[in-house]
Amino acid sequence: MSTPGPARGPAHAPAHDPAALLVVAEQAARAAGDLVRATTAGRVGVEATKTSPSDVVTATDRAAEALLREMLAAQRPDDGVLGEEAGWEPGRSGLTWVVDPIDGTVNYTYGIPAYTISVAVVTGRPDAPGEWQTLAGCVHDVPSSETWTAGLGVGARLDGRPLTTRPAPPLEGALVATGFGYRVERRRAQARVVAGLLPRVRDIRRVGSSSLDLCGVAGGRYDAYYERGLHVWDFAAAILVATESGVTVVGPGGGPPSGELLVAARRPLLDALAAELAAAGADRDD
Ligand code: IPD
Numbered sequence: 001m002s003t004p005g006p007a008r009g010p011a012h013a014p015a016h017d018p019a020a021l022l023v024v025a026e027q028a029a030r031a032a033g034d035l036v037r038a039t040t041a042g043r044v045g046v047e048a049t050k051t052s053p054s055d056v057v058t059a060t061d062r063a064a065e066a067l068l069r070e071m072l073a074a075q076r077p078d079d080g081v082l083g084e085e086a087g088w089e090p091g092r093s094g095l096t097w098v099v100d101p102i103d104g105t106v107n108y109t110y111g112i113p114a115y116t117i118s119v120a121v122v123t124g125r126p127d128a129p130g131e132w133q134t135l136a137g138c139v140h141d142v143p144s145s146e147t148w149t150a151g152l153g154v155g156a157r158l159d160g161r162p163l164t165t166r167p168a169p170p171l172e173g174a175l176v177a178t179g180f181g182y183r184v185e186r187r188r189a190q191a192r193v194v195a196g197l198l199p200r201v202r203d204i205r206r207v208g209s210s211s212l213d214l215c216g217v218a219g220g221r222y223d224a225y226y227e228r229g230l231h232v233w234d235f236a237a238a239i240l241v242a243t244e245s246g247v248t249v250v251g252p253g254g255g256p257p258s259g260e261l262l263v264a265a266r267r268p269l270l271d272a273l274a275a276e277l278a279a280a281g282a283d284r285d286d
Pocket of ligand 1: 102
């Protein structure tokens, strides 16, 4: 992966306006959603596998990403694009679109109604934790058409309704979403961590779409979410929906979230959960 070029000067400042970028993100996500809805979820052939036999790619993932790339290139020709299936094409503007054409591909192949199109635009280097910032993001839930949107400094919305802050329960009353990686060694470690956490919280949910997990915390459907092993395209859009609605999102040791660990909740629950996860070694595979 290479580094995008430097941001342009003030003459181009409006091109970095979060509200305007959000319009582009939402249009692209909804168009890819229409493409995916036109296929028959649950009767989908797997085209290839990635990190393990359970890490699958379908022709629809590839077609949806191609459509996203085509739309973004037409509207934002100077920006880079980083997508789950086709990698990073650097741009010249300092902005990169980070897209997941289907987040929740396994759900999609089984016809379980929990998978999204995730479209974010970020400044900085999306391959380096803590060195990028989402300016606008859209998570379009394909089966329900629910659409989560956020612009930096302009708030987060679900289907146009503003998401607001709300109190967090104590750890023992928290409904905690999580997810598991695809590799066997990582899953062993994740099973150990979740087994220790389950008796300490209200309950655990594993829905199978990290963008929905993070947006779910923003919307109050879960109290917290954590996962090890995420890729930037899994959370680049949803992290802004979360933070713009008052959720705090951290990584190992309270640093930036990354593939090592992402923990999301409102404070003070966030601190209690992050401490539990640190004590359990949730950022390790051993
Ligand atoms: C996956 C989902 C899942 C999470 C995995 C992700 P994908 O994304 O978000 O919930 O546990 O870590 O890889 O592969 O369906 O785009």
